Amino acid sequence: MDFDALTTFDEFAAAGGIALVGAVLSAWRERRHRQRTDLDRVSLVSWSLLSAMFSMLAIILLATAAKLHFTAVR
Numbered sequence: 001m002d003f004d005a006l007t008t009f010d011e012f013a014a015a016g017g018i019a020l021v022g023a024v025l026s027a028w029r030e031r032r033h034r035q036r037t038d039l040d041r042v043s044l045v046s047w048s049l050l051s052a053m054f055s056m057l058a059i060i061l062l063a064t065a066a067k068l069h070f071t072a073v074r
Contacts, residue, residue: 007068008064008068009068010069011070012061012062012064012065013061013062013065013069015061016058016060016061016062016064016065017058017062019054019057019058020054020058022050022054022058022063023051023054023055023057023058024046026048026050026051026054027051027055029043029047030046030048030051030062033047041070060069
């Protein structure tokens with residue numbers, strides 16, 4: 001793969017996709033944490049905070065990629 005051929009749109013879209021995967025995985029871990037049977041096993045990671053941060057980052061990056069894709073090049 002030629003990384004020099006990547007456009008700004010490609011970079012924002014790839015970063016947004018990675019952030020989206022991170023948001024889905026952290027939301028899944030938060031769901032498992034809430035449904036645990038042993039309430040004494042607490043998590044050291046705030047999965048809800050990570051899910052929110054990854055979701056906001058994915059929205060910003062994918063919206064920027066969409067703006068770059070749909071705007072005309074001058």
